Amino acid sequence: MSPLRKGVREFQDNVYPDMKVLFEKLDKRKEPHTLFITCADSRIDPTLITQSDPGKIFVHRNAGNIVPKYPETGSSEAASIEYAICFLGITNIVICGHSHCGAVAGLADPESIKHLPHLVNWLEHASETAAAAEQIDPDSEESMLSLVERNVIFQLEHLSSYPIVSERVASGALKLHGWVYIIKTGEVRLYQHSSGQFEPLSGSFA
Numbered sequence: 569m570s571p572l573r574k575g576v577r578e579f580q581d582n583v584y585p586d587m588k589v590l591f592e593k594l595d596k597r598k599e600p601h602t603l604f605i606t607c608a609d610s611r612i613d614p615t616l617i618t619q620s621d622p623g624k625i626f627v628h629r630n631a632g633n634i635v636p637k638y639p640e641t642g643s644s645e646a647a648s649i650e651y652a653i654c655f656l657g658i659t660n661i662v663i664c665g666h667s668h669c670g671a672v673a674g675l676a677d678p679e680s681i682k683h684l685p686h687l688v689n690w691l692e693h694a695s696e697t698a699a700a701a702e703q704i705d706p707d708s709e710e711s712m713l714s715l716v717e718r719n720v721i722f723q724l725e726h727l728s729s730y731p732i733v734s735e736r737v738a739s740g741a742l743k744l745h746g747w748v749y750i751i752k753t754g755e756v757r758l759y760q761h762s763s764g765q766f767e768p769l770s771g772s773f774a
């Protein structure tokens with residue numbers, strides 16, 4: 569049996585029975601409080617790192633946790649943002665980057681991905697990150713982590729370009745959060761809008 573089929577069997581036999589009441593409740597309603605935008609990287613598990621039960625976070629993933637700038641009306645991400653805000657009524661949006669991000673590495677070294685035309689096209693939505701990458705040493709782990717942080721900040725700016733986002737942020741109905749998750753240590757660093765720096769996350773935000 570493939571690992572996935574084995575996992576489904578284990579879920580049905582050992583996990584679902586303990587969560588049956590929750591899943592029956594979720595069958596009729598969902599009340600996520602947060603739209604969580606993160607990278608498609610297999611090492612990130614949004615519900616694991618936030619210890620969120622099913623139904624609590626609405627997740628959109630793509631290479632590089634990129635948000636195409638408004639008006640990018642044809643993107644699936646614009647649709648997710650619209651649905652999460654206007655239909656689900658979420659009150660937080662997190663953009664979560666991570667250490668050793670392959671997409672950010674590709675932005676720093678375009679030669680390494682030039683044979684991947686769809687990825688190259690997608691990463692054009694992160695042109696500011698690509699420009700910032702020209703100023704750093706791609707062999708420095710610290711510099712690359714700093715580029716991951718800057719990418720999150722650029723994507724927060726893109727997110728704010730959506731009128732439905734900026735209007736709700738201005739009214740206090742929506743909060744935007746920039747995170748960077750460090751895979752090796754499990755640390756999550758939170759962007760502080762006041763200082764422009766990322767600092768270790770403590771306490772709750774929702």
Ligand SMILES: [Zn+2]
Binds near residue numbers: 609666668671
């Ligand atoms: Zn990544």
